[in-house]
Amino acid sequence: MSAEATNAPAPATLPPAGPAPQAQSRKRRSIFVRRPFFTVALVIAAAYLLAAAFAPHVAPYDPVLQSMDAMMQPPSGAHPLGTDSYGQDILSRVIFGARYALVIGIFSVLIGAAGGLVIGLAAGLSGGWVEWALMRLIDSILALPSLILAVAFIAILGQGVDKVVIAVGLSMVGPFSRTVRADVMQVKVQGFVEAAHLMSIPSLQVIRRHILPNVIFPLAVQVTIRISEAILVSSSLSFLGIGVTPPTPDWGLMIAEGRDFVSFAPWMSAMPGFALALLLIALSIVGDGIREEYDPKSRRGA
Amino acid sequence: MMLDTATTRTAPSRTAPIFELIEVEKVFQVRPPGRRFTREKVGLRALDGVRLSVEKGASLALVGESGSGKSTLLRMVAGLDAPSGGRALYHGRPIREVRAEGPGFARDVAMVYQDARGSLDPRMTVGALIAEPLRHFGIVPKAQEETRVGELLERVGLPADAAKRYPSGLSGGQVRRVAIARALASEPSVLVADEAVSGLDVSTQAQLLTLLRKLQQEMGITLVFITHDLGVASYLCEQIAIMYLGRIVETGPTDAVLNAPAHPYAAALRGAAPRFFEPIPEPLPGEIPSPLDLPKGCRFSTRCPMAQDDCRTRDPQLGTLGAGRAVACLHPLAPSDT
């Protein structure tokens, strides 16, 4: 075929059927205007991230520096969020706590997503008894709430930050597998997958080139949404006293420590609790915003 | 395309038609309707005793209403489904066998889907979508890929800057053009298209039809084209095969068949097609019966305005009618009847 042979009159530029490229970038820029809550939440989440990254520079005190002179002080100029029963500065501990929360949250979700991707792809693509066996395995995992599951893994692995990451990550493999499998099932029956097979493209290449990209993206959105769940589970583990060990400045641990003094030093539990709640709310708003904005189903209507 | 009468199938080498279907059957196993909790399956006969051959350079329209089996036939021709009975041949050899051998068949037979948008990966740019078959079949060296993509886009009447766009940003007509460009990328000799112009505005449809006709004339491409629109069939295709309930009921040169349909169903389809200022003729009564509950005798007898007693007992086979035509009717219409 020599394409020069024909002289089909091609218009100079594409007539604007969908949004023009400029219009698209204009639309993307204005997401911060159109979603004020998203913007506020994003700023808060970014603040946590920065505080965690530069904790030694931001925190006024050493988070594990104990001071007998300043035990259980209410919020004041010297200690904006007060001090705890060991005289440790709560603000500094909250700031360093953000490090643990975010590290545990992000890494455990990545473990869960990676495991979920492998199992979900295998289940969605294999079909037959392999799929049946994998899905029953996942169902049995899903039968237990992720916190209970994480407790079980901690019991096997022992305590410590790295153990918490692994335990929380493993406990999230089940839900991730489910969503990945659902996406795979949906994508693999679509026309473009059949078209690729029809073109005699080998199956592995079809999976890599056409199925995987269409599954990875929704998974990435899931990851941002589930970070908050992972943080909550890890804090719960610490609160129960089976996660990270004292004196690590972990929010769950701090809430637990303040529990005994809640009637006369409420700030000890309230401050880390507030920090935790604010981060979780901000993350879930950011996650929802990303999902709604980049959902291919809503974009396709363009 | 001509009617397969045992004699035409002698030397399976040079003279063999591109596609030849011999008594092809396709039965799907489905749950009986209305019984949701049973494991019992019944056979749904989507295609039954289809004989068809497509010669090189021919253009064939498959026409019929939903449920007539035309999409099943197309999938079989493309090698996506295997026949449950009979033989589906490509250059004299079973299609499934040829397809399993390597990319040769896939390169030679390209398909344009009815759902053009769904057949394009939404996460790839138009350029990447068209480059995929180029690379896969090794059509051009990598350095020339971009130029060739540009040429293909121009050929289907899209500007070169469309290569950077995503399918979601294109209109329905533009997406169909991309699908056609992609099908042409492998330099196929056969283009198989499923309702490639339906559901579009008339002016867009006209643009695509003139494009397809031009490609066909300039490149000598063989075209197998599913449509429900007789006007489209008569514009684009020299041959026509009219299907009803899994059977071909009439076939032959498009103009001859449409000017003087011999099968009452062909005549009814023709009558139902909108024509300027003609009063809408008495339409066919009823609807296409379920393929799970086929009528006795002629399948069309339940709706046929000319049905006689023997139509309800004897099942007519596709028989020649002269001049490359064939009809499956016990009492075919004489040219003067229509």
Add this chain to the structure above:
Amino acid sequence: MMLQQINAEALLSVSDLTVHRGPAKILDRVSLSLAKGETLALVGESGAGKSTIATALMQLLDGAEIEGTADLQGAGDLLSLRKREMVKLRGQRLSMIFQDAGAALNPAYTVGRQLITTLRRNLGLSRSAARSRAIELFTQVGINDAEARLSAFPHQLSGGMQQRVMVAIALACNPDLLLADEPTSALDVTIQAQIIRLILQLTRERGASCIFVLHDLALASQSCDRIVVLYAGQVVESGPSEEVLKRHRHPYTRQLESCVLEIGRKDLQAPEGTVPSHDQMPAGCRFATRCPRALDRCAREAPPLTPADPARSDARDHLFACWNPE
């Protein structure tokens, strides 16, 4: 625009209907009138605004600003009616048939129940009276074994049957005006002929008027007394079907007509380009960018609707909007 004489007999007269959605003007000063018992076709390509007219008349258009008036005889301006009055009017004097009957019917209820509910609510019939009326209606729309089909769920019926049910529901209360939005474009051709004939026959029997939204000009010529051709939200030509199609003046009408593929046609001139998008609408005639007869003036000034041939009485409401007509 205002050249149309206000017909005393007009059942519906729409004047200067304008619809904005955000910055986009989807409809621009559309005027039309419809006599009792008349059938009218709104034709044009997607984006022309033909469905918008129908949905605006039914007050089913959400998130849009609507200007202009649409007087229905004896009911006042449809566009400014309050929601409760409109709900009452819908079903009793106005009803609509949609393109996708499968989506318009509620999948959770049997079709009989949906029809009976309509009858009881709008006509105040008793349960048994409504039931026998429903059977009667089903028989009228050509549903065999009507009594048994009352208890069918929508998904158990074919597309053609679903559309028949829609016709039965729409005509249940003998409306004066039926709006049919592409009622057959999802159906096979033989079923299309059945449904169009059915709608025409039943509305004629009832003396009702009917507005069809169609994209097929040939079908419009077969089924409608009058045709309104829309392009990019404006009326470009309107009048009796024969006048508009056989003695068309606007180049766009010719273009639309020339794209219709009748059986046996082998010549086809494909028009170039597409409908401009709303943010790139030309200041003058909206068709100017694609028009083979465009003059300099066309790009600057929008042509008004003018009578095609005031001398001929049978062509008196044949209007077109073009600076360089054919």
